[in-house]
Amino acid sequence: MSEMEQTIEKLKGLARDSWSGEEGERRAERLEKYLRAKLIEYSEALNTPQEEILRAWEKKRDYSAINYYQECNQPSIQPGKVRVFESVGDMLQAIGEKKFRCPACGGISTDPYQCDSGKKVKKKTCDWKVYGFLGDLGKGIHVFCKDKMRGETIFMPVSWESSSVTVES
Template sequence: MEKIIEKLKDEARRSWRGPKGEDRAKDLEKYLRIKLEEYSSALDTSQEEILERWEELRSYSAINYYQEANQPKLDSDKVKVFETKTDILMWAAGKKFSCPKCSGHSNNPIKCDRPNCDWKAHGLFKTLGEGIYVFSKAEMAGQDIFAPVESVSAK
């Protein structure tokens, strides 16, 4: 795990010359240590296993990947943790989801299926802060989806 963290710090240093690069490396290490402890405790999984999985999933710079939007707090009311991806699909089956753009009810939790709306939960603005993050322990990964209508109605 320490080798991976050092590699990531080196990547952060190379992203900006001089003291700014070193600051980025320190900030990245601090973030990783906090997140790995949090996820390890919540998921009863080793920090090394979590970091290795995150690195498998990462397809862009460490500085942009390792941030709260991609590793949200698992104890938040906007995060639902499931054992498997199948459990997520079973939970979502038959639900309606609230699109943050058109305020309509979509059958699809990721792409609005209402006429004249093509909003996607994985786009640049994601769910405009109105969705939830579903996380699968087995895959050690999650994604933003539109909020289920019943949770929006309960507010």
């Protein structure tokens, strides 16, 4: 049995032991289904072997498997809407100056998650949050750092805006 299969079996065991009887078995099956789908998705998006991804997740996991392997910790990577970096350092370098476009007011925020542009929207200072209910309004970007095996959605860095502008002839 490969290292990856052994790990999946171990995780299923943990899920099974988290509840007695049939419910335990259901949890184990649900975890396996979730894991395999996520591993395929991440492996393809990141061009990285599944074994490596699972190893990185397990290294980072410091609480129960059932709670760790959840959509909030392994969010979907949408092809075309994600930029992948080897490390957080590489990402920060690519962003450059800390200026991010707020999707709500259009102002420039120094915070990539919550608008601090100071612009007023309906007499109220904008404090739009990318993690709020309406998220990035489809205008942000998902950045993924391979060293952390984790991605998140942020306001679009101003330095990346020009690359998405369509040149009209």
